[in-house]
Amino acid sequence: MSVSNLLLLLSIFTLFSVQAFSAQFLDGFLPNGNFEEQPKPINIKKTVLKGKFALPKWEINGTVEYIHGGPQPGGMYFAVAHGVHAVRLGNDASISQTIPVKKGSLYALTFGASRTCAQEEVLRVSVPPARGDLPLQTLYSSDGGDTYAWGFRATSNSAKVIFHNPGVQEDPACGPLLDAVAIKELFPPMPTRVNMVKNGGFEEGPHRFKNSTNGVLLPPKQEDAASPLPGWIIESLKAVKFIDSLHFKVPSGFAAVELVAGRESAIAQILRTIPGKSYQLSFTIGDAKNGCHGSMVVEAFAANDKFKVPFESTGKGGFKTATFKFKATAARTRLTFYSSFYHTRVDDFGSLCGPVVDEVKVLPLRV
Incomplete structure (x- = not known):
């Protein structure tokens, strides 16, 4: 077999390998979806993340806190049901991540979310152009460890997953808590x-x-x-x-x-x-x-x-x-x-x- 034919076969094999990898079946955590990969000390001040990419594998906008579950200063208690760490989204803050998906396929995001104050809080989930607002006022379990799912259909081969707090609370210590994010392709x-x-x-x-x-x-x-x-x-x-x-x-x-x-x-x-x-x-x-x-x-x-x-x-x-x-x-x-x-x-x-x-x-x- 000639060198040119070998190169052609190699290029075809590589093309199909890349396509297979990029279109792999998804059923599990997003990269650092449980937030257990911690930020570097230089990228966090007390609990507040500093820098757009301070949270590994995620992009942040606005005031986002990296929280350790359990009792908090001031007498508050944050329930983190799916691990040890979580993020709290401040006023108009968001975190996002872009992942490979299959165009036209149906997916569901699964995530742990809860409110941190008695005030009405909303978590906006979006994969543009789709979006949905989840009211967190109702607690379905007394321990605060509610888990939600939200579905979307991929419109391209990549999807930007965004979690956003659209509210503007009087108390800056309030805002939805997000403690785990997973995805599954549905059939x-x-x-x-x-x-x-x-x-x-x-x-x-x-x-x-x-x-x-x-x-x-x-x-x-x-x-x-x-x-x-x-x-x-x-x-x-x-x-x-x-x-x-x-x-x-x-x-x-x-x-x-x-x-x-x-x-x-x-x-x-x-x-x-x-x-x-x-x-x-x-x-x-x-x-x-x-x-x-x-x-x-x-x-x-x-x-x-x-x-x-x-x-x-x-x-x-x-x-x-x-x-x-x-x-x-x-x-x-x-x-x-x-x-x-x-x-x-x-x-x-x-x-x-x-x-x-x-x-x-x-x-x-x-x-």
């Missing part, structure tokens, strides 16, 4: 011959931190096109929780959804249907074996039909399956679920919880 399931519902078992979802026992909160107002729970719309005022079988009781498979904020916590999906045709809807409800107890009711809506499924929970992981029929009135039918009541854990009244929904299935009925 949205499609309807099948045995189930018209996409991702009806909730198996495809965001990255879950191994040491997190609180589940992952899916913020409201996320459309199905870029939802961190593929196929589903988070259409409520409050978040719903994505839970796994490692830390919770899940009726089937590895994951499910917990409706943690009553009627303010809802999920929906739009199905392709035939007007006038009848369909069968089935789904499983229960409790996550997390101490969530009491009389639970899950309400389901499909076309003009409404269904209520009661469940008496003892907080020990029971569940049951319900089946209903509905008739489509249009070519698109919205399927919606929410919890009728609010619940808290029997051992922790500061932690919101609720009924678990899993194994959602819809099939056309034969005449």
Whole structure:
């Protein structure tokens, strides 16, 4: 083989190797996503980071503090659930990082976030041109270690991930706390011959931190096109929780959804249907074996039909399956679920919880 042919083969191999590396599957922390790679002493004064690149692997703008979890001067306490260190974003401050992604692919960011003061705080997450504002006023767990997920679809082969505090608080010591950031590429399931519902078992979802026992909160107002729970719309005022079988009781498979904020916590999906045709809807409800107890009711809506499924929970992981029929009135039918009541854990009244929904299935009925 000639030298020219060898060089040609080498260049082709190198090209494909670079493409494969740049388009690798993502499921884990961003570079220094847990903030445990500390800044150099010259780049920090007390807790305030000095310089645009003072935080390794990140770019900062505005006043950003590098925080050690636990008691703070002045009597405050910062919960850092996913390690030892975190960052606090001051007024109009942000941190960002650019990562390689696959154009057109769906991704979910998973991150630990909490407010540091009683004032209303918002964390703005963006991967331009997409962005979302996460209200942090509601604490879903009493220890403050809430974990969120936010979805986006890549518009190019690189994505700039930005976390920004858009607020201007009177107290400069306030501002959202960010303690871990991970990313996962998602593969949205499609309807099948045995189930018209996409991702009806909730198996495809965001990255879950191994040491997190609180589940992952899916913020409201996320459309199905870029939802961190593929196929589903988070259409409520409050978040719903994505839970796994490692830390919770899940009726089937590895994951499910917990409706943690009553009627303010809802999920929906739009199905392709035939007007006038009848369909069968089935789904499983229960409790996550997390101490969530009491009389639970899950309400389901499909076309003009409404269904209520009661469940008496003892907080020990029971569940049951319900089946209903509905008739489509249009070519698109919205399927919606929410919890009728609010619940808290029997051992922790500061932690919101609720009924678990899993194994959602819809099939056309034969005449």
